[in-house]
Amino acid sequence: MVTINLTLNNFSELHALLDVFGCFGNDYEYTTRGIFRRKIPPVCSICNTPMVHNGYNPHTKDGLGEINIGRYKCSNCGSTHEEDYSFWEDMKTLLFDTFNDFFQLLRYHNVSYDGISDLMDFIYPRSRSTIFRAFYKEMEQETIPYSENIHMVHYDEQHPKEGRCQKYRLTLLDAKAQRTIADELFKDKSPETIKEFLKKNLDASEPVFIVTDFDKRYPDILKEIFRDKLVHQYCLMHLNKLIVNDFPKNTTIEQELLKYRLLSIFYNRENEIKFLQKLQSEELNVINNKEKHQEWICFVLK
Template sequence: MVTINLTLNNFSELPALLDVFGCFGNDYEYTTQGIFRRKIPPACSICSTPMVHNGYNPHTKQGLGEIIIGRYKCSNCGSTHEEDHSFWEDLKALLYDSFNDFFKLLRYHNVSYEGISDIMDFIYPRSRSTILRAFYKEMEQETVPFSENIHMVHYDEQHPKEGRCQKYRLTLLDAKTQTTIADDLFDDKSPETIKEFLRKNLDASEPVFIVTDFDRDTLIY
């Protein structure tokens, strides 16, 4: 197993260090300076001369952490080599995948993208647009069974004025025929108004897929 050299400052971090480096063999070490490297440097890939330790390169992800990876240098031809740090990229990918699962769960419970972003401020800040892109990237990989019986409609809102009074026009279009299903004017666009508009103009006994924009103020239930 990898040799982990501890100090009083990082002694309590041993379980976490073992989780990260425990899969490496006895020829690797984690030094008291926090450098991950091989105990005995490898041979030069160019001239096969044994290399020597030659400092380190830090790999940092803002807000997440930093890993310090050892470097080696050939005493014969002068070429340099950095220890493989693909495990660091794998750890970041694992974390982001867990975030994506979290996003999907919150969306399943109708939490808005803005709301998810506010929650993530307590964990690892993610903007609304970043969450939206991650969610749609995940959805592109999902296999959705095709059904010819789904009624697909487009929902749209406009905000005309009647004199000095603000009005709200709610519109439903049939995606297949491109014909207008409903086009009504309301004094407000509260969730109750939208739900009543949908109930009145859509058949609740058949599956319906509603396409809308990503306006943060649009509430579809």
């Protein structure tokens, strides 16, 4: 086992040092100066002469730590060699891979990128954009099982009138084939009517992916019919409209920036956000003058 030379400063870190260097053999040491190297320097790869210890090279990762890797020098030809430090790179990779797993878990529970960044301030600071890139890279490498049996369907309702009578038009659209599955008029749109319409036109024994608007009745109705065969998704257009409608028609750049940060939850708006962040710094110079601010807003939003 590697020889670890302890001091009063690192005595309490023995278990951590063993975890780091425990895989190395008896010919390695961790000195009292914190240098990782071989006890007996290797021979020179150029002239085959035994080398001597020649200080160290520090390898640092901000906020994570530093390790000193021993150097060797040939007394014959003067060439130098640094001890292998791939284990340090492997440790960093392992740590950041663990962070990536953490990001995926939080995103699974609908935590925003900004929220994850705030949490990471307590562990190891990571910016929102860094987290997004790490998450996106991991998702690109994931192998997602594809099932041709899943039926992707859009369900919608319209409220036409027949004379003075209110009617309800229920529609099912096939997302892949882009064709109408069913389109019928009813006198009411009660839960029972919707259930009968769905049962009549969809096979409840097959997996189905259904997109709907925000009617509060849909989750219970769909779950009752399709049970564990169901994936229910709210329409992204309606999700985006909810956000947009929460902002005034004539917004400041600050409000527009907040709007796009919220819209970025459903679709990557990083480029728009960067652009608005630049405009926000310009807006600060004119925002106190109402007339100039209005002229400036009209100019930049043309």
